[in-house]
Amino acid sequence: MKKVIVAVLAVSYVIAAGQALRAGQAVDGQPRYTGDMNLVRPTDYREWTFISSGLGMTYTPPSTEAQTQTGPPTFGNVFVTPSSYRSFLQTGKWPDKTVFVLEFRTSGSDASINKAGRFQSDLLSVEAEVKDARFPDGWAFFNFGPAASLQDSAAPLPVSRGCVECHTAHTAVERTFVQFYPTLMDVARRKGTVKPGF
Numbered sequence: 252m253k254k255v256i257v258a259v260l261a262v263s264y265v266i267a268a269g270q271a272l273r274a275g276q277a278v279d280g281q282p283r284y285t286g287d288m289n290l291v292r293p294t295d296y297r298e299w300t301f302i303s304s305g306l307g308m309t310y311t312p313p314s315t316e317a318q319t320q321t322g323p324p325t326f327g328n329v330f331v332t333p334s335s336y337r338s339f340l341q342t343g344k345w346p347d348k349t350v351f352v353l354e355f356r357t358s359g360s361d362a363s364i365n366k367a368g369r370f371q372s373d374l375l376s377v378e379a380e381v382k383d384a385r386f387p388d389g390w391a392f393f394n395f396g397p398a399a400s401l402q403d404s405a406a407p408l409p410v411s412r413g414c415v416e417c418h419t420a421h422t423a424v425e426r427t428f429v430q431f432y433p434t435l436m437d438v439a440r441r442k443g444t445v446k447p448g449f
């Protein structure tokens with residue numbers, strides 16, 4: 252009887268895990284890959300921990316042509332796997348297998364009862380970043396493309412795309428912009444994990 256129960260539980264677990272995988276959900280907050288390195292786009296990231304959002308953030312001087320903003324400012328929403336968030340609160344560091352999603356949304360104004368200020372609107376694009384020892388550098392960056400044609404998985408971006416460089420040179424904690432996430436910055440200061448020289 253005991254063996255039967257164990258077998259039934261094992262089968263149920265495999266079925267549940269299989270369903271989660273098909274739905275693009277990270278099992279226990281782990282990143283999922285196709286092939287060896289291509290990250291499967293998490294579809295349930297809106298159930299993860301929301302860290303913060305930036306509005307109309309630009310990273311290069313306004314004079315630079317690439318940065319000329321047309322249209323309304325965009326929101327960037329940052330989400331992280333919940334188990335990694337809890338771990339960061341304890342240690343001020345990100346554990347291996349942490350996944351971050353950066354979701355861009357357009358902003359609106361003067362609609363419904365809103366007169367001033369800006370609210371979030373349509374999805375524009377989705378990017379991700381993982382801390383995972385499977386990558387030579389321990390970290391990797393991904394772009395799933397624009398909302399109209401979101402890819403189900405993406406290959407790690409080459410260093411030439413600039414993600415690694417900016418996320419190495421200008422980040423407060425490891426490869427992440429904790430300086431823009433006020434509650435996490437307090438944790439990092441308390442735990443002494445802010446990078447030396449930041």
Ligand code: HEC
Nearest residue numbers: 305310327351353378379380392393413414417427428431
């Ligand atoms: C010139 C600097 C710069 C470059 C280049 C850059 N980022 Fe970022 N990234 C930022 C900043 C600043 C934030 C904080 C955003 C906020 O506060 O809303 C950020 C946040 C993120 C986050 C949320 C987690 C974190 O690290 O704080 C992800 C995911 C991310 N970027 C992915 C990418 C990807 C993928 C690329 C390459 C296609 C990229 N970034 C290129 C500056 C950069």
